[in-house]
Amino acid sequence: xxxxxxxxxxxxxxxxxxxxxxxxxxxxxxxxxxxxxxxxxxxxxxxxxxxxxxxxxxxxxxxxxxxxxxxxxxxxxxxxxxxxxxxxxxxxxxxxxxxxxxxxxxxxxxxxxxxxxxxxxxxxxxxxxxxxxxxxxxxxxxxxxxxxxxxxxxxxxxxxxxxxxxxxxxxxxxxxxxxxxxxxxxxxxxxxxxxxxxxxxxxxxxxxxxxxxxxxxxxxxxxxxxxxxxxxxxxxxxxxxxxxxxxxxxxxxxxxxxxxxxxxxxxxxxxxxxxxxxxxxxxxxxxx
Numbered sequence: 001x002x003x004x005x006x007x008x009x010x011x012x013x014x015x016x017x018x019x020x021x022x023x024x025x026x027x028x029x030x031x032x033x034x035x036x037x038x039x040x041x042x043x044x045x046x047x048x049x050x051x052x053x054x055x056x057x058x059x060x061x062x063x064x065x066x067x068x069x070x071x072x073x074x075x076x077x078x079x080x081x082x083x084x085x086x087x088x089x090x091x092x093x094x095x096x097x098x099x100x101x102x103x104x105x106x107x108x109x110x111x112x113x114x115x116x117x118x119x120x121x122x123x124x125x126x127x128x129x130x131x132x133x134x135x136x137x138x139x140x141x142x143x144x145x146x147x148x149x150x151x152x153x154x155x156x157x158x159x160x161x162x163x164x165x166x167x168x169x170x171x172x173x174x175x176x177x178x179x180x181x182x183x184x185x186x187x188x189x190x191x192x193x194x195x196x197x198x199x200x201x202x203x204x205x206x207x208x209x210x211x212x213x214x215x216x217x218x219x220x221x222x223x224x225x226x227x228x229x230x231x232x233x234x235x236x237x238x239x240x241x242x243x244x245x246x247x248x249x250x251x252x253x254x255x256x257x258x259x260x261x262x263x264x265x266x267x268x269x270x271x272x273x274x275x276x277x278x279x280x281x282x283x284x285x286x287x288x
Contacts, residue, residue: 011077014077014081015070015080015081015084018081018084018085019066019070019084019088022066022069022084022085022088022089022092023062023063023066025089025092026062026065026066026092026095027059027062029092029093029096030055030058030062030096033096033099033100034113036113037051037113037117039055042055042117043055048116048117048120049120049122049125050115050116050119050120050121050122050124050125051116051117051120051125052125053122053125053126053128053129054116054124054125054126054128054129054132055129056129057125057126057128057129057130057131057132057133058095058099058128058129058132060129060132060133060136061095061132061133061134061135061136061137062092062095062132062136063136064133064136064137064139064140065088065091065092065094065095065135065136065139065140065143066084066088066091066092067140068087068091068139068140068141068142068143069083069084069085069086069087069088069091069143070084082150083150086150086154087143087153087154087157090143090154090157090158091136091139091143094135094139094157094158094161095132095135095136095139098131098132098134098135098138098139098161098165099128099131099132099135101165102131102135102165102168102169103128103131105169106131106168106169106172107124107127107128107184107187109184109185109188110184110187110188112124112128115187115188116128119190121187121188121190121195122190122192122195123187123190123191123192123193123194123195123196124187124188124195125195126192126195126196126198126199127187127195127198127199127202129199130198130199130200130202130203131168131202133202133203133206134168134202134203134205134206135164135165135168135206137203137206137207137209137210138160138161138164138165138168138206138209138210138213139157139161139164140210141160141164141209141210141211141212141213141214142156142157142158142160142161142164142213143157153217156217160213160223160227163227164206164209164213167205167209167227167231168202168205168206168209171201171202171205171234171235171238172198172202174235174238175198175201175238178238178239178242179242179256180256181256181260183198186259186260186265191259191260191265192265192267192270193258193259193265193266193267193268193269193270194259194260194265194270195270196267196270196271196273196274197259197269197270197273197274197277199274200273200274200275200276200277200278201238201274201277203274203277203278203281204234204237204238204241204277204278204280204281205231205234205238205281207278207281207282207285208230208231208233208234208237208281208284208285209227209230209231209234211230211284211285211288212226212227212229212230212231213227233284234281237280237281237284238277240280241276241277241280242255242273242276244276244280245272245273245276245277253269255269255273259273
């Protein structure tokens with residue numbers, strides 16, 4: 001076997017090993033940020049499905065966030081490993097901070113931990129999962145671009161992450177306005193369908209933020225204009241997509257009635273609403 005063939009196998013194996021270590025570290029960091037939650041107990045002893053949903057979302061967000069440190073051109077195996085460790089560590093910290101911020105500022109009308117751990121509220125679990133996945137997407141867009149210097153790359157990542165968090169808080173308020181009912185009220189009442197629909201909107205807007213941040217950093221003005229345009233498009237898209245979900249994907253039925261105006265909320269309708277948001281978001285990134 002030639003040296004070239006050995007390198008072809010060895011280098012990806014090294015990258016995979018480093019990435020796996022970062023993923024394991026990310027799992028332990030979650031426990032540090034949530035000391036009152038016994039992950040093992042909730043998953044395998046209590047069989048808490050609401051927590052399983054939320055924690056799986058965190059793992060998906062963690063994978064996406066760490067992936068931001070891997071993608072892009074190689075600069076040599078040593079520099080690449082340094083980038084994976086530095087940006088991967090940054091991504092893990094930002095992801096966990098995002099979940100705390102979202103709990104305090106987006107789902108601030110009730111105790112998220114109580115809803116998931118004590119009440120086993122699967123709707124809240126879905127939103128918590130979407131929050132982590134959305135944070136992972138935003139971090140992916142923030143970190144994946146190329147800059148000339150490591151410290152400047154960290155700074156731009158932090159700035160874009162802060163902007164992304166602000167947009168997600170704004171998204172929650174916009175979504176609550178277009179639904180014509182209090183989303184928080186129905187989520188707290190264990191309405192899984194409403195939680196799933198809200199989760200879909202969260203992921204959809206996060207994906208558009210990710211797309212607006214992708215690519216090499218040019219300058220602040222260009223980045224801010226691009227983010228502003230895509231976010232404005234995203235808010236219009238939420239309104240249009242909800243109409244489409246109501247009139248096209250659920251023909252002959254009223255989405256609001258299916259979600260909140262019947263004795264047992266229609267979880268399938270919530271899934272359709274979530275799909276409409278996420279699917280529309282993906283289509284937008286394909287055509288732009």
